[in-house]
Amino acid sequence: MVCDRCIMAVRQELNKSGIPYANIQLGEVTLTVPPSADQLLQLKRGLEEIGFELLDDKKSRIVEQIKNTIVQLIHGNKEEAFNLKLSALLAEKLQLDYHYLSALFSSIEGITIEKYAILQRIEKVKELLLYDEKSLSEIAYELGYSSVQHLSQQFKKITGLTPSHFKQLKENKRKPLDKLIP
DSSP states (O other): OOSHHHHHHHHHHHHHHTOOEEEEETTEEEESSOOOHHHHHHHHHHHHHTTOOOOOSHHHHHHHHHHHHHHHHHHTTOGGGGGSOHHHHHHHHHTSOHHHHHHHHHHHHSSOHHHHHHHHHHHHHHHHHHHTOSOHHHHHHHTTOSOHHHHHHHHHHHHSSOHHHHHHOSSOOOOOGGGOOO
């Protein structure tokens, strides 16, 4: 789950399945009682129909927590968040060694945590460019880039376009946040 609409969709599927829950957050649901096998099967089918999957193994849940932490960090509009080092933030939030998290993420997703974070930052840059409310300098500062040049180089490397050329395009070149990994 990567947005509020995702949480709403999961809430609806839990209600349809008759599974009581205490809390729903991005990528995580806290149940009040263990579901029956039938309820779990109904939930799994319902989630798959709307493009989600039920993660029930520990490693997949950790990878999902990593993704959700990065999405919240980058898309949560918290400028001060970029003052922290990503590795330290993830290790602290998940209470696991960063080297373990990094190896696990790479083995399951096929890219590094750093590359995933870069892809998320570039999507945020695209969003801000399309809104056309901030200068490239303001966007670079907001997303923790050391300079406009660094942002522009990374943007071109990922998209093949300069930020100004991207802005001139009429078609929407943004990707859904959960489809960033090739």
